[in-house]
Amino acid sequence: xxxxxxxxxxxxxxxxxxVRGGKAIAFPLRCYANSIAFEKGDNxxxxxxxxxSPKTIFxxxxxACEFLDVPLKEISGYISLKSSIPMKVGLGxxxxxxxxxxxxFGYYGFCEDILKxxxxxxxxxxxxxxGLDVAVVxxxxxxxxxxxxxxxxxxxxxxxxxILTYSGKKSVTSDCVNIIKETFRKNEKLALExxxxxxxxxxxxxxxxxxxxxxxxxxxIRLGNEVFQRWGLCDSFLFFHxxxxxxxxxxxxxxxxxxxxxxxxxxxxxxxEKYGDIYLTLEKAWS
Numbered sequence: 001x002x003x004x005x006x007x008x009x010x011x012x013x014x015x016x017x018x019v020r021g022g023k024a025i026a027f028p029l030r031c032y033a034n035s036i037a038f039e040k041g042d043n044x045x046x047x048x049x050x051x052x053s054p055k056t057i058f059x060x061x062x063x064a065c066e067f068l069d070v071p072l073k074e075i076s077g078y079i080s081l082k083s084s085i086p087m088k089v090g091l092g093x094x095x096x097x098x099x100x101x102x103x104x105f106g107y108y109g110f111c112e113d114i115l116k117x118x119x120x121x122x123x124x125x126x127x128x129x130x131g132l133d134v135a136v137v138x139x140x141x142x143x144x145x146x147x148x149x150x151x152x153x154x155x156x157x158x159x160x161x162x163i164l165t166y167s168g169k170k171s172v173t174s175d176c177v178n179i180i181k182e183t184f185r186k187n188e189k190l191a192l193e194x195x196x197x198x199x200x201x202x203x204x205x206x207x208x209x210x211x212x213x214x215x216x217x218x219x220x221i222r223l224g225n226e227v228f229q230r231w232g233l234c235d236s237f238l239f240f241h242x243x244x245x246x247x248x249x250x251x252x253x254x255x256x257x258x259x260x261x262x263x264x265x266x267x268x269x270x271x272x273e274k275y276g277d278i279y280l281t282l283e284k285a286w287s
């Protein structure tokens with residue numbers, strides 16, 4: 001039996017615009033993980049201790065076989081999936097399972113480009129994957145990503161207090177993608193302007209983390225949140241949650257996934273006391 005495991009992820013900046021070549025910064029989140037155990041056998045048998053059904057896993061295995069032109073019988077056996085990564089909250093649950101399935105095919109010599117296969121599989125979840133999520137999950141390191149590839153592994157020079165809090169609402173990525181597509185259809189000039197602003201957010205955050213500049217990091221996170229708002233991806237539910245964080249002392253907040261729900265990032269001058277029912281302190285993820 002072989003086992004493959006991947007961690008969750010969170011995005012500091014660059015959401016959505018990264019699909020069109022913008023820069024994004026993402027980090028692994030090692031308090032959550034997804035693992036797949038596989039043992040060869042005569043038939044495919046799947047069990048899942050997660051929010052994913054055996055039917056979904058089987059479909060991904062089928063699609064991987066089609067993509068690689070590998071007969072399904074070549075990957076027959078017992079598959080067991082375990083995952084602690086919550087779905088539809090911006091933590092990369094689909095990326096983790098896609099990376100693990102791609103690693104399974106790579107282990108048996110059917111796939112040389114793990115990232116390419118994982119990205120193809122994630123397209124089945126999100127219409128069109130930028131490759132960002134699978135890249136940070138596969139590398140398990142902080143990355144700067146642009147133009148469909150990792151352009152740099154990031155090692156910040158400082159790490160101010162940042163936390164993730166759950167908004168209490170799940171989010172469907174494809175719904176958010178469709179909202180942005182509609183923005184491009186109705187007002188392409190505005191949509192391109194928002195892409196540029198999100199790219200500026202990433203540049204500010206990158207410079208801040210490399211040069212220990214708290215104020216630039218604050219401004220970068222604030223700008224990213226402004227873009228989410230102008231896209232129409234911060235509804236009243238998220239506004240209320242973020243308002244509570246700011247009232248408690250956070251200096252900047254923004255969604256970390258596709259928008260309209262999921263986890264919210266907040267930046268603080270001093271380490272906050274425990275906030276809310278679901279609270280994740282973002283530790284250094286590059287040691």
